[in-house]
Amino acid sequence: MFSPALSVRCPGSIPACARACKVLAAHRVIWTKEEDMKTRSVWIAAVLFVAGVGSLVACGVRRDMAPMAYPSAQYLATPDAQERPGAGFNTEAYDRIVENPFLAAAENPLSTFAIDVDTASYSNARRFLSQGQRPPPDAVRIEEFINNFRYEYPEPQGQAPFTVTAETTRCPWAPEHVLVQIGLRAKSINQEGIPPRNLVFLIDVSGSMADPNKLPLLKSALRLLVEQLTERDRLAMVVYAGSSGLVLPPTPGDRKGTIIESLDRLEAGGSTNGGEGIQLAYRVARESFVQGGVNRVVLATDGDFNVGVTSQGELTRLIEKERESGVFLTVLGFGMGNLKDSTMEKLADLGNGNYAYIDSLSEARKVLVHEAAGTLVTVAKDVKLQVEFNPARVRAWRLIGYENRLLRAEDFNNDKKDAGEMGAGHTVTAIYEIVPAGAQGSQAALAGVDPLRYQTPRQATPESGSDELLTVKARYKDPAGETSRLLTQTVSAEERDIRQASDNLRFAAAVAAFGMLLRGSEHKGNATLDLVRELAQSALGRDPNGYRAEFLELVEKAKGVL
Known part of the structure; x- marks a missing residue:
């Protein structure tokens, strides 16, 4: 028996x-x-x-x-379930990343992409490294590593919601090459300046959320956000498992006891009908819509949708339809073993939102307290960048990261094309590795571009003979607008040594090199963990919350898996 x-x-x-x-x-x-x-x-x-x-x-x-x-x-x-000793079946899902190659500037003078303020990839990789494991290459999105950190770019002046700046230096892992850092900084809003918030928590309470690093951590994380609400704010709570329901109608933010009590009663159980929950959450948000305020659904889940609307195609079409209401989306990912990273990233991108992975209470505090304005308050939407390279100065170029944010050149002027959103106080960084015209040696050969023999006269302009390296153009819309506005910035060719570069550029270069090492990138050149540590250590700068210092600890942990 x-x-x-x-x-x-x-x-x-x-x-x-x-x-x-x-x-x-x-x-x-x-x-x-x-x-x-x-x-x-x-x-x-x-x-x-x-x-x-x-x-x-x-x-x-x-x-x-x-x-x-x-x-x-x-x-x-x-068949795709994997099993690790001492753990459950691992069915985590990541979209494949094919790294951006070097492209010849003469044939490909334009680089166009949507900005990305997501940070999920960095904290997810930290989870792997903290467990003594190397993250899967497709879990490493280098732009999210770089944008996990704040950079001291100039504060916007005037009417524009963000500034565009650029800096160049010799590439530390490929001395024949040049790095160009393009930085955007959105205008900041203090706590008192945040407009009234209409928030709907959409919480996954299915059986897959029962683990301690899922629903219990989720509840602790959302408490941090609740503590910041005021009487001007409204918060509702929708849960979903096999079906969905409204467990808390829109409630004033100063009734914290009522909100916390509803949060504490949540328990995990059932399958995951996320599509039904999404529809209900958006309906509640629309019914409580605040003109001129923050209207946002905060989806907290492991992304494991398994009943109802389950395919990525169906879910993304649902989100695309719902975003037309003017309600934005924040996606918070939790847990391990069945994390559906690819689904959550797509939902955030198409929902005019952002995606963060919460691996600890300290990460929750970073996203929902220290960066609350940026997470919840959008100051510019559909932000796109287009960089034009001067072929007289640039032989070839490569954008580091942003592989799943690339756009066609004609999409830049198409106001119907969805792009990325910037929150209050957000900084966004893009790094290009450039092979200068006339570069020689093995490093230049990595670009895979033979020297040009002919240049047609119609391609030559007076500007091509100047010291301009490239031109950066940015398009954006006001949060409630439908017509884009244009910002332009030219960048001159200045090849300083990396030791003379700003803390911003040295630290971003260190993070980019770290991401390439984790991915096993063919473009990592002479990068090593020692180089990463040296660059980051020299560029800690102002680090009030210790995020850059923590990065150094992560570099040390990586030594055990690389």
Whole structure:
């Protein structure tokens, strides 16, 4: 006779039960169920046969919602499920990244892309490194590493919501090359200047969220945001699992006790019908819309949508439709093992929003307290950059990162084309590695571009003979506008040694090199962890919250996995 080895609350779906019961090996898992339609209760018994020894795992839950259809009685791991010793099945999903190559400036004079203020990739990689693992290459989005940090670019003056600046230096990992740092800084807003906020928390309470680093951490993180609300703000709470529901109607921000009580009552259980929850959350936000205020849905999830609208295509079309209401989106990712990073990044991009991964309470404080204005208050939307290179000065160029934010050249002037959003106080950084015209040696050969023999007269202009290296153009719209405005900045050819560059450029270069090393990039040149540490150590600058110092600790952890 078997005796129960473990008793747990059933999350309400067969795969979730397998996770909750810690099924760590690919052995037979046979499920039986008995469903009482009158009491709407579900009892599930699982018999695990491991090395010939059986033990009974019994799970039970009283269901107050409509009964749910279950999959077949036998649960088998999907072919792409991976298993690590001491952990559950790993079904994390990342979009493939094909690194930007070097392009000949004469044939490809324009580089066009949407800005990106997401930071999820950095904190997610930190989670891997803290566990002694190297992050998957596709989990490393270098632009998100760079933009995880704040840079001291000039504050905007006048009517423009952000400034555009640039700086050049010799490339530390390829001495024949030049680095160009393009920096944007949005105007800052202090706590008193934040307009009234209409926020809807959309919280995933499915069975996959039961782990301590998911729903429990999520609740602690959102408490930090609640503490900043005032009587001018309104907050509602929508939850979703097998179905969705409004657990807190729009409530004044000074009624913190009521809000926290609703948050504390949340428990994980059920499958994940994210599409239904998204629709309800946007409807609640529209009904409480504040003209001239902050209207935003804050989605907190591991991204594992498994019932209802589940495909990326369906979800993204849903978000594209909902964003037309003027409600913006913030996506907060939690947990490990089944993190659907690719889905959450796409939802944030298409929802006029941002995406952060919360691996700790300190990261939650960074995103929701220290950078709350930038996370929640949009000052410019559909921000795009277009860089034109002077072929008389530039032989070839490469944009570091932003692989999934690239646009066609004609998209720059197309106001119907969606792009990135900038929040109050945000800084955005883009780094180009340039092969100068006339560069010689093996490093220049990495560009894969042969020297040009001919240049047609019509390509030559008076400006091409100047000392201009490139021109940066930025387009943006006001948060409620539909017509873009243009900013332009020229950059001269100035090749200073990296030691003479600003803290901004030295630190950003260190982070870029670190990302390339983690990815195993073919463009890493002479980069090493020692070089990364040296550059970062010399560029700590003002670091009030210790984020740059923490980066140095991460570099040390990387030594064990690279």
